[in-house]
Amino acid sequence: MTRRPQAGTATSTRSNPPERLRTLAQVYRHFGEVDAAATSPLYARVAVGLSESDAALRAIEAAPARKRHPTVILAALHDLALAGRAPALAAAYAAADGEAAAGAAIETLLRMTEAVVAIAVRRPARTGETGRCAVLYPAVAEAARRLGANAIGLIDVGCSAGLNLNVDRVGVTYGNGRSLGDPSSPVQLSSSVVGDRPIPARALPEVVARVGIDLYPLDVTDPDDARWLRACLAPDQPERVARLEAEMALAATAPPLLLRGDAVEVLPDALARVPADALPVVTTTWALPRFPLESRLRMLHRLDEAAVGRPVAWVSAEGVGVAPAIPTLGDRRASGHSIIGLAVFERSALRAEAVGRCWSRGRWLAWLADS
């Protein structure tokens, strides 16, 4: 059912909204005043606007409970704007006009409730974050060094759009002046270095296979998928938007093989796609919290099984204690930073090490390993 905007619904008209609506309003207000405040003035204003409209909150309630979060609903609205289906909202976003965007978001939500809910239900929200390669590059190169590999096959688990699979095709500059990767790549990333230990200067060997695994992989060459990736970013974050565009364009020049399915089930197939003379390097970046602990352990078991026939490496960038077998260095769980893990499976023996710490998904990086 498509709902039409009612007079007076775009502003606070509540007399005594039910408890559950008040809770939803608080979630949106908190998102606007705290989460989005520092990063997106537009989303801050829109979220607060939605929190003040009972009609908008009721429309959001048409979505299943786990799909009512502001990141999901704002991305769904943004998707409609980018698709040309919500022109007033698109115009307000283009003008970076928070007041107009809040009004247009409410109007769109009421007019197109069904469409917003359908997108929210169909599409898992993405972080939209890119740039993980600043963390991955030195760790994957270290994996290749330790196993003496002259060629590697990358397998990214929980790959989303598979942007990590271009780790060898980007350029990275570290705060200490060191650069890795391709200085002429259209994708240039940067990371500040924490601590005294230098980031290893070793280049990656040739990448001969790129395989992504996800329950819901996104194909950057598919216009709907590409639009959804864009929709998951706030419209007033030009640097992030530009970086995503560059990374998508780079990925589109040599799209990876995307395997849809549960990682534990699909991993053997992915490993089989890596030529015998290349080292399979499995990567996970901030993906494992979505996996039940049992699945994480089964994934480890799969890698162990594969290592009967050939060495396999696993590079992880995950919160403290999230990646099984990777040391936590005594750091507290949920302390805000992440551990860069390197696990080497060779003849069914596992050597797992924490080779670094990183903050803000790799914007700061401390290298720890001897290399």
Ligand SMILES: C[S@@+](CC[C@H](N)C(=O)[O-])C[C@H]1O[C@@H](n2cnc3c(N)ncnc32)[C@H](O)[C@@H]1O
């Ligand atoms: C938080 S996202 C991380 C995406 C990306 N690696 C990054 O650095 O932003 C987690 C991803 O894991 C995928 N995922 C969750 N459970 C999975 C499973 N059992 N098998 C494969 N992928 C899964 C989700 O679909 C999602 O794309």
